[in-house]
Amino acid sequence: MTDNEQPIGHPTLAAAHVSAGYRDHVVSRGLDLSIEQGSRTALVGPNGSGKSTMLKTLARLIKPLSGSVCLDGRDIASLPSREVARRMAVLPQLHEVPPDLTVRALVSQGRFPHVGPLRMLRRQDDEAVQWAIRLTRLEHLADRSVDTLSGGEHQRAWIALALAQQTDLLLLDEPTTFLDVGHQLEVLELICHLNREHGVTVVMVLHDLNHAARFADRLIAVSGGTVIADGSPVEVVTPGLLRECFGIEASVLPDPRTGAPMCIPHATITSANDERG
Ligand SMILES: Nc1ncnc2c1ncn2[C@@H]1O[C@H](COP(=O)(O)OP(=O)(O)O)[C@@H](O)[C@H]1O
Ligand SMILES: [Mg+2]
Numbered sequence: 001m002t003d004n005e006q007p008i009g010h011p012t013l014a015a016a017h018v019s020a021g022y023r024d025h026v027v028s029r030g031l032d033l034s035i036e037q038g039s040r041t042a043l044v045g046p047n048g049s050g051k052s053t054m055l056k057t058l059a060r061l062i063k064p065l066s067g068s069v070c071l072d073g074r075d076i077a078s079l080p081s082r083e084v085a086r087r088m089a090v091l092p093q094l095h096e097v098p099p100d101l102t103v104r105a106l107v108s109q110g111r112f113p114h115v116g117p118l119r120m121l122r123r124q125d126d127e128a129v130q131w132a133i134r135l136t137r138l139e140h141l142a143d144r145s146v147d148t149l150s151g152g153e154h155q156r157a158w159i160a161l162a163l164a165q166q167t168d169l170l171l172l173d174e175p176t177t178f179l180d181v182g183h184q185l186e187v188l189e190l191i192c193h194l195n196r197e198h199g200v201t202v203v204m205v206l207h208d209l210n211h212a213a214r215f216a217d218r219l220i221a222v223s224g225g226t227v228i229a230d231g232s233p234v235e236v237v238t239p240g241l242l243r244e245c246f247g248i249e250a251s252v253l254p255d256p257r258t259g260a261p262m263c264i265p266h267a268t269i270t271s272a273n274d275e276r277g
Helices: 052-056 080-086 104-109 122-133 150-166 181-198 209-215 241-247 270-276
Strands: 011-022 025-036 041-044 066-071 088-091 169-173 199-205 219-225 224-229 249-256 261-268
Touching: 011 052, 011 209, 025 150, 025 224, 025 241, 041 122, 041 181, 041 209, 052 169, 052 199, 066 219, 066 241, 080 088, 080 224, 088 150, 104 122, 104 150, 122 150, 150 181, 181 199, 181 209, 209 261, 219 241, 241 249, 241 261, 261 270
Parallel strands: 041 199, 041 219, 088 169, 169 199
Antiparallel strands: 011 025, 011 066, 219 224, 249 261
């Protein structure tokens, strides 16, 4: 979306030998991961497997315990925050509700990496805010206080904040949480539209494997802090992976409309073994 002229396929974000985690808790060791420009990557895996920790490390929300994360070949730890924020927008999994802030004011926060020294919003900033509000269908709620919104509207307001940043990298942690199935599809279609029409590179944590297989072109399966599979949806979504990663017996069938692998979970491995035994 910026005038970045790197060809599609160039690694834009790369983790090299990264240990990720917290002061008292190493979640992931020896992580090597490269995100190519123009790609849509989904991180999948069970609760607590380290997806958010990896995403936060890539997004510079937490520092790697060792190793480095590079944005266009430069260590993000050495880049000014505003520069990182002009290149990369992040929707974290948990966000606090600021009291008495309207949707428009929240979304406007996305422009601060772009404004000049007086921190005044200019016409192009207002247009970007309006564009983000329109894309997330929040026009009728723009002047409402964020703390009065439903879970789904609230989630869309935070997505609008990330979109208003107009970056060419978008990192989203469970963007479809709190949304009903129609609004989930709406958000995923919007993410695909930004990727296809505006070349935005997307890395997202998704819970729903079928959504991940349909809306991402690369799936990274994480278990116990380790990447256990990395490839196209067809390569990653297999009965063997579902057993190893999620501990479930499942069938995998092609989606009749798109051909994407669709997972039908049958039972946890423990209960399937109990029935057999
Ligand atoms: N702020 C934190 N401090 C210490 N440990 C944390 C923190 N946040 C998450 N963890 C731990 O890190 C591990 C991975 O968590 P997380 O990355 O949130 O998993 P996921 O997103 O896959 O559910 C879990 O064991 C979790 O308890
Ligand atoms: Mg998480």
